[in-house]
Amino acid sequence: MDFNNIFSEIYNEIKAIPSKGSVAQYIPELALVDPEKFGVSLVNLDGEKFHFGNAQEKFSIQSIAKVLSLTMAYEIQGEKLWERVGVEPSGTAFNSLVQLEYEKGIPRNPFINAGALVIADILVSELKNPKKEFLDFVNQLCHTKVAYSPQVAASEKSCAYVNTALINLMKSFGNIKNDINEVMDFYFHLCSIEMTCEELSQTFLFLANDGVCALSQKVIVDQSKSKRINSIMQLCGFYDEAGEFSFKVGLPGKSGVGGGIVVVRPHEFSMAVWSPRLNAKGNSFLGTKFLELFTTKIDYSIF
Template identity: 45%
Template sequence: MKELSIAEVLAEVAVLVKPHFGKGRTADYIPSLASVPGTKFGMAVRTVAGEEHVIGDADEGFSVQSITKVFALGLALNRIGDEVWTRVGKEPSGTPFNHLSLLEAEKGVPRNPFINAGALAITDVLLDVSPDPAGLVRDFAGFLADEPVEIDATVAASELANAWQNRAIASLMRGQGTITHEPEAVVAAYCRQCALTMSCRQLARAFLPLAAGGFSPVAQETIFHERLTRRLNALLLTCGIYDSVGNFAYRVGLPSKSGVGGGIVAVIPGKATVAVWSPELDRFGTSVVGTAALEAFSQITNCSVL
């Protein structure tokens, strides 16, 4: 049987996901995201060898939200190294991304950098480096994507106005000494970071170092040490999809990070990155159609790492 090209695989995936539209709902707790049409769908693949293939709305910018946590963590690890792990752990949480009870029980130390508490701790680290950590994340993501990307001020304001749970998390961590800056400053910087707008094509390019041993074929330079790259991929596999990470690994089998804007980026180590966007979410905050698309892609191409 003839092996399908990447373009043919994407065309087949676009057909296979059609029954999944309408099964989720947009992130209505962030008002500026609630109005995004649920029918949107884009997908992009960027290979280590330099091939790039897209389908659907892959060049339309969307709010990447928690996907920015990967850029922030990479910056923090490059700046202060393993000291990061004195602030935050490396274990799956088993609880929703904005949960408080586990954080309180564990004395204000977040389980991992990809739940909100962990991301706020990383933002606190970056505040030691710059008064504008969101700007650092924006510039780093733009550098990796090889074109400027922007923060949506309307989305940032909408998030900050409704960030009561994150304020509670930051206040708890400040009381325990996990973060050192004022909680409101940390939350404001974090909300601004999450409001970064990127497209599937840009995300696939920006994540490519994680597929290429830390080297960016786009930027033509080493971004992460090879050992750090393996560790980041391990965290993505075990913690990148919140408390549904086991189900996602079972279905897709790739290191991945999702965001409540409907985006998911998956890494195929040594081969490629795949970014998908569709804004209707499941109850865990992950794109329904995006998960189905990545599941179909990994099955057709047999690219699962598991």
């Protein structure tokens, strides 16, 4: 299939839509990103790659990294992990304190901020050098050298008031085991990773391949864990817009406030879209529109 031509056709269709939303304003470094950037990359299990627009330009993947930290923690701890974090859609904002207090410090899922902080705490407990070992894990999946952005990590730290409240609340319930500052520092860094669309789609290809890295053939997680991670992405990958994204796009995926979205079609491909303008729910406005048209035009939803 001529994906490059399909990408161009869909982009020409969506660029006529009046611009809505804006870049993330609450993280100072992200507020500086050019809102007009747009890139798409698709990598399939045959090794074919298709790109469009700014697909080779690096951007901050933000919450998309939470899938990778979950994968690492899940492989280390197995089912024990679910004693500390749930698998249900949140139905509230990704940084809700109210829900967390009501549920006694157990986050609804690993992709809201509280859940990702618990996963970060688990990795701080399990790894000797969390930042290095996590980045090594990501590079193993990506097959290129990606890195943290010190500027983005520092920018997130400078305005981490709600995240600080979340982690302190969970600490009071006994669901954070390590030093809060160490966990927060690790969390800021994992969210600051920068990738291109091509690198991001390559990184997530293992979830289209039953947990096996398509290039190295190394088992990252077993088939059961891969299925469950994809299920959590389907149910919880888009903050409190997960239901609408599933309804319109029909693929498991994860978004980040850097404007990136990655989706997976099991046994076929992974795909990344980047457009920095966010809608009211914190998901890429044009990225979501693009994926909706993509899965509709060529019938590539999993449903």
